[in-house]
Amino acid sequence: MGITLHGIGIGGGVAIGHAHVISHNEIEIAHYNIAEDDVPQEVARFDAAIRLARQELETLWGSIPENAPAELGAFLSLHIMLLNDHALNSEPHLIIETQQCNAEWALKQQLDILLAQFDEIEEEYLRERRADVIQVTDRIFKALAGHHVPPPPPLRPDTILVAHDLSPADMVLFKDTDYAAFVTDVGGPTSHTAILARSLDLPAVLALRHAQALIREEELLIVDGVNGVVIVDPDERVLVEYRARQREWQASQRALQDIRDARPITRDGTEIELFANIELPGDTEQALANGANGVGLFRSEFLFLRDEDDLPTEDEQFEAYKQVAEAMHGQPVIIRTIDLGKDKIPKWQEESDAPNPALGLTGIRLCMAETQLFRTQLRALLRASAYGKIKLLVPMLTHVNEVRQTRRHLEEIKDQLRGEGIAFDDGIELGGMIEVPAAALAVASFLKQLDFISIGTNDLIQYTLAVDRNDDSVSYLYDPLHPAVAQLLHHVIRTADALGKPVSMCGEMAGDPQLTLLLLALGLRRFSMLPAQLLKVKRRILDADLTQLRGALSGLLAAEDADAVRALLAEIAVLKPAAA
Ligand code: PEP
Ligand code: MG
Numbered sequence: 001m002g003i004t005l006h007g008i009g010i011g012g013g014v015a016i017g018h019a020h021v022i023s024h025n026e027i028e029i030a031h032y033n034i035a036e037d038d039v040p041q042e043v044a045r046f047d048a049a050i051r052l053a054r055q056e057l058e059t060l061w062g063s064i065p066e067n068a069p070a071e072l073g074a075f076l077s078l079h080i081m082l083l084n085d086h087a088l089n090s091e092p093h094l095i096i097e098t099q100q101c102n103a104e105w106a107l108k109q110q111l112d113i114l115l116a117q118f119d120e121i122e123e124e125y126l127r128e129r130r131a132d133v134i135q136v137t138d139r140i141f142k143a144l145a146g147h148h149v150p151p152p153p154p155l156r157p158d159t160i161l162v163a164h165d166l167s168p169a170d171m172v173l174f175k176d177t178d179y180a181a182f183v184t185d186v187g188g189p190t191s192h193t194a195i196l197a198r199s200l201d202l203p204a205v206l207a208l209r210h211a212q213a214l215i216r217e218e219e220l221l222i223v224d225g226v227n228g229v230v231i232v233d234p235d236e237r238v239l240v241e242y243r244a245r246q247r248e249w250q251a252s253q254r255a256l257q258d259i260r261d262a263r264p265i266t267r268d269g270t271e272i273e274l275f276a277n278i279e280l281p282g283d284t285e286q287a288l289a290n291g292a293n294g295v296g297l298f299r300s301e302f303l304f305l306r307d308e309d310d311l312p313t314e315d316e317q318f319e320a321y322k323q324v325a326e327a328m329h330g331q332p333v334i335i336r337t338i339d340l341g342k343d344k345i346p347k348w349q350e351e352s353d354a355p356n357p358a359l360g361l362t363g364i365r366l367c368m369a370e371t372q373l374f375r376t377q378l379r380a381l382l383r384a385s386a387y388g389k390i391k392l393l394v395p396m397l398t399h400v401n402e403v404r405q406t407r408r409h410l411e412e413i414k415d416q417l418r419g420e421g422i423a424f425d426d427g428i429e430l431g432g433m434i435e436v437p438a439a440a441l442a443v444a445s446f447l448k449q450l451d452f453i454s455i456g457t458n459d460l461i462q463y464t465l466a467v468d469r470n471d472d473s474v475s476y477l478y479d480p481l482h483p484a485v486a487q488l489l490h491h492v493i494r495t496a497d498a499l500g501k502p503v504s505m506c507g508e509m510a511g512d513p514q515l516t517l518l519l520l521a522l523g524l525r526r527f528s529m530l531p532a533q534l535l536k537v538k539r540r541i542l543d544a545d546l547t548q549l550r551g552a553l554s555g556l557l558a559a560e561d562a563d564a565v566r567a568l569l570a571e572i573a574v575l576k577p578a579a580a
Contacts, residue, residue, distance in 0.1 A: 053140050
């Protein structure tokens with residue numbers, strides 16, 4: 001008899017497959033095979049980890065205070081001795097070579113051999129050294145984790161990944177793998193983990209609390225991303241039911257392809273612009289395949305979340321931005337400047353010890369503090385602007401002065417480029433994200449300094465409702481239909497319209513087909529979303545009637561709570577039933 005777990009459904013769809021449970025240890029001790037040609041590189045990776053572990057121990061040894069107990073020195077020298085032992089630092093080479101496996105797996109096997117030998121030892125002192133061997137190997141595993149650990153490839157096509165948590169950086173790595181679905185114990189509906197899940201267009205359920213502990217390796221799972229349900233070890237009757245739902249879902253996805261080339265025009269003739277949100281340059285393929293009118297948000301910071309210790313150079317960034325600009329063939333490409341901090345921490349950046357990172361040095365604030373980082377990016381962006389229609393977008397604006405300072409940097413870099421005879425688009429537009437309530441309320445002042453704005457509802461909701469978007473314990477309070485959100489959005493859109501400046505929305509709200517009618521009623525005409533959502537939202541637009549929606553606006557704005565807004569939206573949808 002199966003068990004049913006409830007969480008937050010992401011990505012829609014249903015997957016049926018077998019669990020691959022990764023624990024924290026297993027991420028470090030992943031097992032996968034490597035190509036023969038990659039063996040020397042893997043051996044070198046292992047050696048680099050040994051060197052790093054040794055360096056750490058030597059640094060520790062060098063910093064032992066004079067009055068420290070003598071055992072501390074003895075303990076560290078024992079660990080250095082173990083690390084220098086052939087059994088730990090050379091035997092794994094042979095395993096990598098003969099089994100063509102990853103370094104972690106080779107080390108794990110060698111550790112198992114050594115521990116078995118220790119278990120045979122009668123003498124107590126020596127047997128106790130077993131714990132030291134484990135501690136030293138742990139240090140090597142950690143050092144290996146700092147040196148490119150790709151996620152294990154799925155064991156078979158229907159593999160469902162079960163993890164306690166996946167960071168945005170883990171998710172970037174998962175973009176290259178081929179899982180059928182994934183489920184995690186934690187995560188909020190607009191956390192970057194959830195956003196990446198949607199961008200992979202996979203069914204996923206987050207915030208299951210105990211999935212990793214309850215689900216066993218290889219167990220059969222049903223993942224229902226629509227209802228946020230995971231069924232473990234389902235019986236035949238349930239399986240039959242879900243197979244039918246899966247087929248239905250697949251058919252509805254196929255049906256959406258019919259409107260791929262249709263222009264997004266409402267029933268009463270207003271054309272809406274639909275743009276794509278992307279994280280990496282390669283995502284433009286999916287954007288184009290789903291008929292995007294351009295890129296409305298390139299989260300450039302994902303270039304900085306790669307699994308390397310260094311920042312991308314100016315040239316590497318230039319190539320990435322140029323690639324996107326060229327791939328979109330002259331359609332607009334809005335590139336957001338680095339939005340690191342909060343949950344997006346690259347390898348080279350220390351975990352923040354700020355008391356509240358979401359209110360700390362993040363987005364444009366970090367760029368203002370790290371001007372070299374910012375200016376290098378602006379140079380790369382300006383250089384790439386010669387190859388397409390690039391526009392810049394600044395995240396986390398709170399003070400108008402942040403726009404003025406950005407403009408100053410931009411003008412200085414333009415002067416530099418002119419001096420060097422490097423081509424760029426002199427008229428490059430500068431936009432700002434409206435995602436802090438202060439910027440939403442004072443949007444008129446921002447609009448005077450900016451060429452366009454884009455509303456980041458993911459953060460705007462988090463800051464307006466004081467609900468951490470990553471914290472599933474309060475996700476029930478994270479409600480985009482809260483009247484305060486609708487009122488802020490209405491104010492921002494109306495002010496931008498009055499001042500004749502383009503306004504778009506790039507938060508997850510824009511890609512939620514359940515909310516399309518509300519946003520149209522509020523006056524939104526430019527939407528940017530993950531490519532996987534484009535056709536679902538287009539379907540709603542094709543069925544929408546703006547005259548009817550305009551009539552419903554005052555009622556929506558006067559609603560006293562989210563349930564009232566929801567009821568009104570349901571009424572509108574019933575009056576003009578949407579097909580998807
Ligand atoms: C937002 O906050 O709505 C947004 C689009 O930015 P991000 O989700 O990357 O914070
Ligand atoms: Mg944001």
